[in-house]
Amino acid sequence: MKRRSVLFSITFRSAVSSDGCKQSFIIRYTSAGRKKSEPSTPIHVTRKDSGELGDHLGNGHLGQSVHLPKRGSSNSNLGEDIDIPLNNPRTSSEPPRLKFTTTSRPLVTKILSSSDRHPSANCPNRVGAYTFGPGEDYLFSEDKVYIVKNDRIISSDSISKMFPSGPRHVNAAVYDQEREILVVIEEKSVYGYKRKGSDYKLESVYPKELPSSIAFTPNAAIRWHDKHQMLLSNGGMFALYDEYWNKSLMTGRSSSYFKNLPDRVRGISEWKNGKANIYTQSLVFIYDVARDNVAGEGVSVPDFLRC
Structure with missing residues (x-):
């Protein structure tokens, strides 16, 4: 009896020979069920496509066995080529570029508008004394006094020129609203001025020396929200002070x-x-009586005054 043979031709598109050509292989099945594999005459020979990748990046089926049905079973692919295509081959050999985003914040420089700056005003870095007055506030720094209105410096002058017959330097200042006296203190010498038009005039009962009951040299004078006038020291002491009688009514921590x-x-x-705005040597704080505390962080004097 003659043996019948059935020919199955399987073409692997990614099977490439050493010369860069594609070849097909024939798996020949005999009627006895034995199989014999041999390379056939190439069915087609093409040059390697530049878009194809090497075997290690090509078809995922390479190296796996292809199971064919047993002899006698129904197979619609008998006598036909079975193509196993590449899995979405890349069309470029160039590696993909990585994309990333940065989470770092950009550096932002805040530039104040010219309307927030006074063209002739200097800017103090340190505060010697600060007080409000009739119409505007006064910031003393070294031998100068800066006139402040709506938290902006509007002008400046020498202390001796604005307050004649008075101090050259000021270490404490406070305004008595009831008596309309602006009190400035140099070391322990007290000067009281009244406003006469646009100028200040020293009252005749001044200067005075602080009483011995105030044992410290004041580094600040403030009018608290209860209208009491206080002298403060860097050592954490205070004195309740009346400039008219030049007396200390109370002292304590x-x-x-x-x-x-x-x-x-x-x-x-x-x-x-x-x-109210509380001025320290170099910072400005907003004090809230309802909270008995400052609100937020302190702001540097130049930033607060925008100068």
Whole structure:
């Protein structure tokens, strides 16, 4: 009896010979069920496509066996080529570029508008004393006094020129609203001025020396929200002071009377709605009476005054 043979031709598109050509292989099945594999005459020969990848990146089926049905079973692919295509081959040999985003914040520089700056105003870095007055506030620094309105410096002058027959340097200042006296203190010498038009005039009963009951040299004078006038020291002491009688009505520790007051206070603005600006040597804090504390962090004097 003659043996019948059935020919199956399987073409692997990614099977490439050493010369860069594609070849097909024939698996020949005999009627006895034995199989014999041999390379056939190439059915087609093409040059390697530049878009194809090497075997290690090509078809996922390479190296796996192809199971064919047993002899006698129904197979619609008998006598036909079975193509196993590449899995989405890349069309470029160039590696993909990685994309990433940065989470770092960009550096932002805030530039103040010219309308927030006074063209002729200098800018103090340190505060010697600060007080509000009739119409505007006064910031003393070394031998100069800066006139402040709405938290902006509008002009400056020498202390001796603005306050004639008075101090050259000021270490404490406070405004008595009831008597309309602006008190400035140099060391322990007290000067009281009244406004005459646009100028200040020294009252005839001044200067005075602080009483011996005030044992410290004041580093600040403030008018608290209860209208009491206080002299403060860097050592944490205070004295309730009346400039008219030149007497200390009470002394004690600042921490016992003032809650959460910043260190090295140099003065305070006028109270409005239970809040005031507290000036230290180099920072400005907003004090809230309802909270008995400062609100937020301190701001440097130049930044606060925008100068």
